[in-house]
Amino acid sequence: IGKKLYLGMDFGTSGARYSLIDGEGTIHAEGKREYPLYMPINLVKHAFKRDEIVLFTRKKEEKMDWIQSWKDTLFLLLDDVPISLREVVASIAIDGTSATTIIIDSRSEEPLSRAFLYNESCPDALPLVKSIAPAKHTVCSGSSTLCKLVSWWNSYPSSKESAVLLHQADWLLWLLHGKLGVSDYNNALKVGYDPEMDSYPPWLLSQPYSHLLPSVQDPGTKIGCMKEDIRTQFGYPKDCLICTGTTDSIAAFLAARATQPGKAVTSLGSTLAIKLLSSRRVEDARFGVYSHRLDDKWLVGGASNTGGAVLRHLFTDEQLEKLSEQINPFETSPLDYYPLQAVGERFPVADPKMEPRLHPRPESDVEYLHGILESIARIEAKGYKLLKDLGATPVEEVITSGGGSKNQKWIKIRERVLGLPVCKADQTEAAYGAALLAMKGACENATSD
Ligand code: ADP
Incomplete structure (x- = not known):
C-alpha cells in the first residue's frame, strides 16, 4: 500500500x-x-x-x-x-x-x-x-x-x-x-x-x-x-x-472540519453547546464564555442548560421522530418557551434563578414539540448573537452534532430562525x-x- x-x-x-x-x-x-x-x-x-x-x-x-x-x-x-x-x-x-x-x-x-x-x-x-x-x-x-x-x-x-x-x-x-x-x-x-x-x-x-x-x-x-x-x-x-x-x-470540534472563521458547531445533546471559530479572542466569565486557541484563530464557546434532556423527559426518541415528521418547519410557532431541566441558566442569559418555561401546553403534541424545538432554536440564535456582541466573528454557517442533529425538521426550523445554512456534521467523533x-x-x- x-x-x-x-x-x-x-x-x-x-x-x-x-x-x-x-x-x-x-x-x-x-x-x-x-x-x-x-x-x-x-x-x-x-x-x-x-x-x-x-x-x-x-x-x-x-x-x-x-x-x-x-x-x-x-x-x-x-x-x-x-x-x-x-x-x-x-x-x-x-x-x-x-x-x-x-x-x-x-x-x-x-x-x-x-x-x-x-x-x-x-x-x-x-x-x-x-x-x-x-x-x-x-x-x-x-x-x-x-x-x-x-x-x-x-x-x-x-x-x-x-x-x-x-x-x-x-x-x-x-x-x-x-x-x-x-x-x-x-x-x-x-x-x-x-x-x-x-x-x-x-x-x-x-x-x-x-x-x-x-x-x-x-x-x-x-x-x-x-x-x-x-x-x-x-x-x-x-x-x-x-x-x-x-x-x-x-477534538470533537475539529472532527466537524469547521476551519474558517464564522463557521460554528452546535452540539444538540442533553444540553446545547455552541462553538464558533473566530479571528478574535472573546472571554466573559458572567456567561461562561471563553476561547481556546486554534493556530492563529480562536475557538469561542458557550453552553446553555437547554437542550435534549428536556425532550427526553417529555417524549421517547421514537415519539420525537414520529411527531417531528408532522411538523411544518416553514411555519413560525407562536409558542415561546424556555426549556430547562432545572432552575438556572448561564448562557446566553446569565440568570441562576431562571425558571423553566414550558407552558401553555397545547392539546396537539405536534404543536407542543414544534414550539419546544423552535424555542431552543431561538436560544441558539441568541447565543450566536451574544458571541458577536462580545466581539467574535459573526457566524456564517452552522454544523450540528449530537442526538438532535439527526432531526431534519429541526434543521429546517433552525435555518429559518438563525437565517443561516445549517447542516449535520459528517464526522463528530473526537x-x-x-x-x-x-x-x-x-x-x-x-x-x-
Ligand atoms: P449527550 O449529550 O447525553 O451525549 P446525545 O448527543 O446522545 O446526548 O443526544 C441525546 C439527546 O438527543 C436526547 O436528550 C434526546 O432527547 C435527543 N434526541 C434524540 N432523538 C431526537 C430527535 N429525533 N429529535 C430531537 N432530539 C432528539
Whole structure:
C-alpha cells in the first residue's frame, strides 16, 4: 500500500476510541474500548465485607486505578488497529478529558499520586490559587488543573524536585514517545498557560511548583518517533511520529472540519453547546464564555442548560421522530418557551434563578414539540448573537452534532430562525479530530524536512 494513514485516539469520559484515516479524511478503521475497572489490591480484599462494598461503590471513581486502566486501554487500541494497516501509520495523536491530571516522578517514571479526574474538585487549593491568579481566570475553579497541582503540592510529604505534571493526553502520548514533560496549549489552558502570549504567565512561573509545568506546543506538533520496543511489539513503522494532542471537546470540534472563521458547531445533546471559530479572542466569565486557541484563530464557546434532556423527559426518541415528521418547519410557532431541566441558566442569559418555561401546553403534541424545538432554536440564535456582541466573528454557517442533529425538521426550523445554512456534521467523533491532528503533525514534518 502506498497510502499513508493517520491514527487518532480519544480518551473520553466513559471509554476510548480510535480512528484511522487517510490524507483525504476517509476512515480506514475505527473501534472502541470501555475502560477496564480496576480496584487497587487493598480494596479488593475489603470489598467482600458488606459496608466496605457500599463505601467502595460511593468512592469508586476516586479509588479506581485509572492510570493502569488508561494504559491498558492504550495498548489494546494499538492492538485493535488491523495488522495490515499498522505499517502505513505515519503518525498518532491523542485527545483526553480536559483537566485530568497525572503527576509522575521523572527519575522512576512512576506516578506520584493517583490520577485527578477532570470533574474532581480540590476546594482546599482554591483560596491560594485565587490569591495568585488574576480575578475570574480559568484556573479559579476547584476542578482546574492548577487547583489539582496546588492541592497535591501542599499535601505530598516527600521530595518533589523531580515531579512532572502531565495531562491525561500528554501522559498517554509520553508512554508512546518517551520524552517527558510535553503538552499542548489546549490542555495547558486550565493549568494557567497563556495561549495569547504563548507562555506561562509570570505569576505562575514565580510559584515554588513551577518546575512541574510541562513545555507547551501547538496541538498536532511532532514530538518524536514511537518508542522502539512498542513499535516492534505491535508492528508500527520505524518513522511513526507521535504528535501533541488536545482536549476531547476540541477534538470533537475539529472532527466537524469547521476551519474558517464564522463557521460554528452546535452540539444538540442533553444540553446545547455552541462553538464558533473566530479571528478574535472573546472571554466573559458572567456567561461562561471563553476561547481556546486554534493556530492563529480562536475557538469561542458557550453552553446553555437547554437542550435534549428536556425532550427526553417529555417524549421517547421514537415519539420525537414520529411527531417531528408532522411538523411544518416553514411555519413560525407562536409558542415561546424556555426549556430547562432545572432552575438556572448561564448562557446566553446569565440568570441562576431562571425558571423553566414550558407552558401553555397545547392539546396537539405536534404543536407542543414544534414550539419546544423552535424555542431552543431561538436560544441558539441568541447565543450566536451574544458571541458577536462580545466581539467574535459573526457566524456564517452552522454544523450540528449530537442526538438532535439527526432531526431534519429541526434543521429546517433552525435555518429559518438563525437565517443561516445549517447542516449535520459528517464526522463528530473526537478520535477523528485527533486523527486530523496526527495528519497535521505528519504533514508539517514532511514540509519542514
Ligand atoms: P449527550 O449529550 O447525553 O451525549 P446525545 O448527543 O446522545 O446526548 O443526544 C441525546 C439527546 O438527543 C436526547 O436528550 C434526546 O432527547 C435527543 N434526541 C434524540 N432523538 C431526537 C430527535 N429525533 N429529535 C430531537 N432530539 C432528539
